[in-house]
Amino acid sequence: xxxxxxxxxxxxxxxxxxxxxxxxxxxxxxxxxxxxxxxxxxxxxxxxxxxxxxxxxxxxxxxxxxxxxxxxxxxxxxxxxxxxxxxxxxxxxxxxxxxxxxxxxxxxxxxxxxxxxxxxxxxxxxxxxxxxxxxxxxxxxxxxxxxxxxxxxxxxxxxxxxxxxxxxxxxxxxxxxxxxxxxxxxxxxxxxxxxxxxxxxxxxxxxxxxxxxxxxxxxxxxxxxxxxxxxxxxxxxxxxxxxxxxxxxxxxxxxxxxxxxxxxxxxxxx
Ligand code: SF4
Numbered sequence: 001x002x003x004x005x006x007x008x009x010x011x012x013x014x015x016x017x018x019x020x021x022x023x024x025x026x027x028x029x030x031x032x033x034x035x036x037x038x039x040x041x042x043x044x045x046x047x048x049x050x051x052x053x054x055x056x057x058x059x060x061x062x063x064x065x066x067x068x069x070x071x072x073x074x075x076x077x078x079x080x081x082x083x084x085x086x087x088x089x090x091x092x093x094x095x096x097x098x099x100x101x102x103x104x105x106x107x108x109x110x111x112x113x114x115x116x117x118x119x120x121x122x123x124x125x126x127x128x129x130x131x132x133x134x135x136x137x138x139x140x141x142x143x144x145x146x147x148x149x150x151x152x153x154x155x156x157x158x159x160x161x162x163x164x165x166x167x168x169x170x171x172x173x174x175x176x177x178x179x180x181x182x183x184x185x186x187x188x189x190x191x192x193x194x195x196x197x198x199x200x201x202x203x204x205x206x207x208x209x210x211x212x213x214x215x216x217x218x219x220x221x222x223x224x225x226x227x228x229x230x231x232x233x234x235x236x237x238x239x240x241x242x243x244x245x246x247x248x249x250x251x252x253x254x255x256x257x258x259x260x261x262x263x264x265x266x267x268x269x270x
Contacts, residue, residue, distance in 0.1 A: 014046025020245055023140075024149045024238055026186040032241050033185070037252035037270070041263040044250075049262045054212075056100045057113045058169040061210060062156075063090040064117050065167050069135040069157050077128050083121065087114055112212065116169070119216035124208070126159065134158040139193040148238050153193050162203045164190045169210045179207050179221040188234045191226035201225050 020028070020043060032039045041047050051059070067086045071078045078086065091110060102109065137158060141151040157165040166186065187205045194202045202225050211217040258264055 015043050017044070017245060017248070020044070021242060022149055023152045024241060025152050026189045029185060029189075029237065029241055032244070033237065034257060035253040035261070036244060036250045037267055038261060038263055040250035041266055047263065047266060051098065051100055052262075053100055053102060053105070053109055054169075054171065056094060057109060057116075057212065059094060060087065060090050060113055061117055061120075061169050062167060063094075065120070065156070066136055068121070069132050072128060072130065073132045073135050075131065083117065084114065087117060112216075116210050116212060116216040120208070120210050120218050123218040125206075125220055126165075130160055132157055133160060133162065137197070139197045141193055141196040143235070143238070146235055146239075148235065148242060151189060151192060151238075153189055155190050155194065158194065159206075162194070162198070162200055164194055164202050164205045165208060166190070166206070167208050167210065169212060171212050173211050173213070173217060174209050174219055174221070176219075176221045179209070179219075180223055183207055184230065185234060185237065187223060188226045188230045192231060192234065 028039075028043065031042060064083065064087050067090075068078055068083065071082075091113075100106075134155065135157055137155045139153055139155060143149065143151055155164055156167050159165055164187070166183070187207070190205065191202050194200075204225060205223045207221040207223075209219040209221070211219060252267060252270070258267070261267065
């Protein structure tokens, strides 16, 4: 596998039903399963939304870890102040592209984000001298023989020996069992994609959570290779997605999640 770069997601671009049925990604399927109405607002209507401060922090941390991994892949690890320089550039570029409404808390949030990255780099189980197998690897798998859309995805990092790593930021300390449950769809997709790209089975999957607390916390949850049952379950879920989109079933799913939904106002007006 080789190092590649992730294209920036397009905020607020609408897609046709045909486009949504030609490919499927983990984030799209995850939105579909959490609330079909939200899926409609985000992907079909393409209603643009400004990134929240938490989303911006997640994007920046992702960008810095990508550079950290790419530097290890080039065998020229980031040293001393280089991480801070990469961080400052990523922050400034993101703000230039689309400013966040910080409500006067930009400096505090920025310094918290840098602390979180520094804590991660001190505590990570990934040795700085370990050369990745792949960084930000863009992969796809044709599921046409099952009558399903093409699976597409970008894997954050593949460690030596075929260990898939995904980086996440969160505001709460995650429970390992809950992490394995809520990320199963995504990790199973990565497993399918990795096997398609390499003809090998992954040796395991790691979820690296960077927790945004006053004292930053790093939680690493490990899972074994995906099982045939998990692969079957994923195909079944994608099948249900296809049927739902074909029939335009955008039923809302009101619940606790609505408190954090960016389309709350649009949904109330329906
Ligand atoms: S407010 Fe709730 S029901 Fe409405 S779109 Fe958002 S998550 Fe779905």
